[in-house]
């Protein structure tokens with residue numbers, strides 16, 4: 001390969017070329033510091049500027065209200081599966097989890113090790129191809145929080161709106177559709193997202209937490225797992241993932257300045273997803289989407305072909321044609337096209353052309 005491919009990877013995933021170019025230009029000598037961001041002290045003025053600007057830009061992008069704290073943490077979204085119940089599930093209380101896929105299941109499994117956790121709904125019976133209807137959801141009005149996964153990356157199922165909770169704080173794993181569209185942050189108690197799907201490289205996880213939930217943090221937690229301690233230290237209790245934070249900051253600037261904000265990126269994402277789903281629906285059943293139409297993900301498009309043999313052939317030939325990373329996760333099979341913010345529309349058009357040609361030759 002001498003050129004960049006169209007990278008459909010589910011994560012780590014494609015980044016905006018202009019961000020990579022900016023990082024390249026600043027690699028050896030960041031803004032006259034005479035060193036790269038990788039080499040500078042996290043206590044330096046230059047890095048202080050980088051992390052403060054990244055936070056300010058994220059706040060602007062999502063219109064995060066002042067009574068929310070923003071953290072840049074390590075350990076991936078997966079560590080939040082543990083930290084959330086540790087910090088905001090008081091002793092003796094119970095929390096509700098809505099399970100719409102593997103990530104929600106993992107969050108549920110980890111939380112159960114730490115307290116009383118209830119399954120409020122699950123769609124495991126149909127291999128997570130849909131969202132639960134209100135009739136099959138039982139919410140505990142006294143729950144400490146309700147956890148859900150706004151977009152299940154593996155199955156390609158996305159909430160179109162927040163589940164109703166009354167006064168119960170909503171906690172959301174937004175890893176794979178974070179900053180893909182505007183979100184009303186004030187509806188949430190806590191939002192978390194690993195960066196490597198939509199916001200930057202791996203190594204950093206954003207946590208947005210409403211201040212009053214910090215009052216729940218029990219004394220005596222290990223310092224690295226204690227939200228209150230991490231907030232107090234401005235995400236720098238220890239050395240933060242400096243370079244990952246820097247790249248996330250560039251991505252936030254790209255969204256604000258080049259794209260024009262989250263309304264605009266949502267429109268672009270909707271357009272890309274529609275091109276692909278329309279091609280699936282127009283294929284006379286040759287391509288079959290995994291998720292029900294009303295729950296289709298704008299970010300991860302999951303589909304099957306008439307046979308596993310054809311699916312393998314498709315992936316092999318697509319890869320050779322510069323359409324990379326299309327093999328689906330083993331729990332769904334088939335193909336998965338992840339088309340996050342930075343994935344270009346041109347790549348979706350190329351995939352649809354490839355799909356049409358493949359169907360003609362193998363129909």
Ligand SMILES: *Cc1c(COP(=O)(O)O)cnc(C)c1O
Nearest residue numbers: 076077078103153173175176194
């Ligand atoms: C990728 C992903 C995770 C896991 O993220 P890590 O950073 O690898 O821990 C969790 N939840 C969702 C929805 C994801 O897409």
